[in-house]
Amino acid sequence: MRASKEKRLGRILEILEREEKMRVRELADELEITPETLRSDLGDLVRMSVVEREHGYVRLVQAPQETPMAIRSGHHVQEKIAVAYAALSTVKDGQVIYVDAGSTVLLGLQALARRRDLLVATNSLPGALKLAQMNIRTLVVGGMAYNPGERTYGNFATSVVDHIQFDVVFLGTDGFQDARGFTTVHDNELGLKRHLIAQTEKVVVVCDRSKFHDKAPFMFCTFAEADLLVTNRLTEQERNEVDGVREILEV
Template identity: 30%
Template sequence: MLTKRHGDILRLLNEHGTVTVTDLADTLGVSMETVRRDLKPLADLGKVVRMHGAASLAGQSGEAPFERRMRENAPAKRAIARHVAGTIADGDSIMLDTGTTTSFLARELLGHRRLTVVTNSSDIARTLATVNNNRVYMAGGELRSDSGAAFGASAIEFITRFSVRHAIISTGAVDARLGVMDYDLEEAEFARTVLERGERSVVITDHTKFGRQGLVTVSGFANIDELVTDETPPGELAQALASTETVLTVAGQDDALQRALP
C-alpha cells in the first residue's frame, strides 16, 4: 500500500527529474535508508527507476527536456563548471557540445576574456558571444526545438575545421564497461568529434550519470584525458577508470584523483 510519503516522492521526481537519495531524505526529513525502502515498492510497480544514489520517474530515465535538465542537480553541475573554468585561461580556445553542464560552464566563463569558442549550442553561443572580446563560432544546421542545438553532417563537418586547446563535452550516461555514452546517435557522433579536436579532452558530468547505460557509446575512457565530476565514482566504475590514464577530478577536492598505468 502506497503512503503519503510515496506520493511526495513521486511529486518531487516529477518536478525535478532525477533526484539523489540524499536530497530526497533531506527534503522529506527522513533517513536515506527510509528513502531507499520507500523507493523499492515504487520501482516494483514500475513508477520509478532506481540508479546509483538517485531515482527518476519511469519514462524519464533517458534525456529529459533541456530546461528540466538544467534544474536537475544544479549545485553539483555548477561546482563542476566552476572547477573546469578555473583550468581555462584568458585567450584560450574551447570547443563545447550542447548539454546542461556545458551550459553551466559557459556561464562560469563570463569572467574570462578573449576566448575562442566553437559550439553547436545556441545557449552557449548566446552566453559567450559579444562579451569580453570573445570570438564564438557556431556549427550550422537545423536547430532542435528542445535544446536549440545543431547536429548532423554539416555540424560535424564545420567543427572539423578547428583545433582547440580544450575540447569539453557533457554526457548522459557513464558505464564501467562501455565508457561515456549518450541516448541519441547524432549527439553521440558530435560529442565524439569534439573530443578529437582538442589538445585536452574533458568529460564533465555529475554523479547521477554513473551506472547508467545509454544507447550509443561516445568514447572509451582510454581516449579521454580527464573526467570531472562531483562525487567519487562507485567501485566498478572507479576500477575501470583506474585501468586507463584518464585523470579523475572530483570538484571541490584539493587534488585530482589520478589513475595511471604503471
C-alpha cells in the same frame, strides 16, 4: 520558464528516478507544494514526454530520449554547477575551446568571463547567446536544430568542426554504467562528438556523479581517450569504474 520552476521539475525527476512510480498526492506532500502547482508541473512534463500519468500515479517515461534542456538544467543543479565551474576554470587566456550542449557544462560559462582572447565554439543555442552576451568571441556550429536539447547537429556541424584545431573540448555525457566509455542517448550526437575528439589537443568530460548510475546506448569516447574527467566526490568503486581516464578532478 522561471528558475524556481526548473528546479522544481528537476526535483520531480529525481524523486521519480528513486521511486519509479508514485502517487500524485504523495509527491505533492514530499515537494511541499499544492496539488494545483504539481498538476501544472506534471502537465509540462507530460507535454515534454518525460513522464506519464495513470490513475492517480505518475511515472517516468521508459523509452530512452533526451530530457528537455529546461529540465536537465534544474536536475542535480548544485552538483552540476560545482563541476562545471571547476572544469571551465582550467581554460587559459587565448585558447580555442569547444563547449557542447550538455546541461552541466552550460552552468559554468560564467567562469570564462575572466579569460581574455578566447574563441569558444558551441552547438548549444542558449550557450551561444550567453557567451555572446559576455562579449566572448563565439562560433556557432551550424546544422539542423534539435528542439529538446536546444542544440544543432548533422553534417554541417561536423564539417565546421573539421576546419578548427581546438586546444580543449568540453563534453557532457548521458551516463556510462557498465560501459567501456562515455555514452549518449542519441546517435545524432555521436558523429559530432567523435569529430571533436579528433580535432583537439585535450578532451575533458564533465558530469555530475549521477551519471555513474545512468546508461545510454552510444559510446562516443572511451575512458582512455578522455584526458580529464571532472565530477563530484567519488567512492573507490566509482573511481575503479572509470579506470583508464588519465586524470580525475573531484569537486
